[in-house]
Amino acid sequence: MDIHIQLPENSKLLLKKGTAVAIGDKFYSLSSQKDLAVPISSPLKINPGRIFQHLDVTVGQEVEKGTLLASKKTFLGRKSVTSENKGTITKVDHETGEVTISGGQSTSGVVTAFFNGEIVDYDKQKYLVTIAINKGDAFELKEVSENGGGKIVHIDITANYFSLTEEALQGKIILIDELQNHMTAKLEALGATGILTLKGEAQTDLPVGKVKLIDDFKKLATGNYTYVIFSSSEKKAIAYN
CATH class of the missing domain: 2.40.50 (OB fold (Dihydrolipoamide Acetyltransferase, E2P))
Structure with a gap:
């Protein structure tokens, strides 16, 4: 299953077509x-x-x-x-x-990959990367602030707020029913790298995607998926293992 990721215009893709990519690999550089x-x-x-x-x-x-x-x-x-x-x-x-x-x-920095997959194609004119994800399920998003991805973990908003730990959330994409300012501040402090939610508004520098359908959100929350990647240009997410 393919997903398209839009890179910044001041970027340079560091991977060739056909390259297998793992989370943490060098993805693109910024100048x-x-x-x-x-x-x-x-x-x-x-x-x-x-x-x-x-x-x-x-x-x-x-x-x-x-x-x-x-x-x-x-x-x-x-x-x-x-x-x-x-x-x-x-x-x-x-x-x-x-x-x-x-x-x-x-060169002002290098962005590492937030997905496990393969580089299928790259349109240099549009800075658009096509990535193949093995055996994933696609989910439609109604809003996406920016591209994101990584390991996914679901948080029950009714659970004890103070029980959240850096060990559990660092480097993770957080699946949470409703976005709230106090919660996003906590997630940022504990090292989360992105948020997928169903509703709500909050100020955050983290990539945020809003799942369009309630049934899709419930499917994501089952815990059957290990990773997720989401695209701001396609307003689409792929969950996979």
């Missing part, structure tokens, strides 16, 4: 744009105020690694400064003698 100030006046030994006379690029121009940024004739030939990054010239500062290049990429 962020950074501005890079390139010294011009210092290496060329010129006055910062005269930087414009030596530039070979203009503001708004796209550059590649190795693009000539500025140069100066010398007795022995020519001194030059080239770009070390791909990006766009966004600023020329005649006070500091620097050129700013925007668009350089830096």
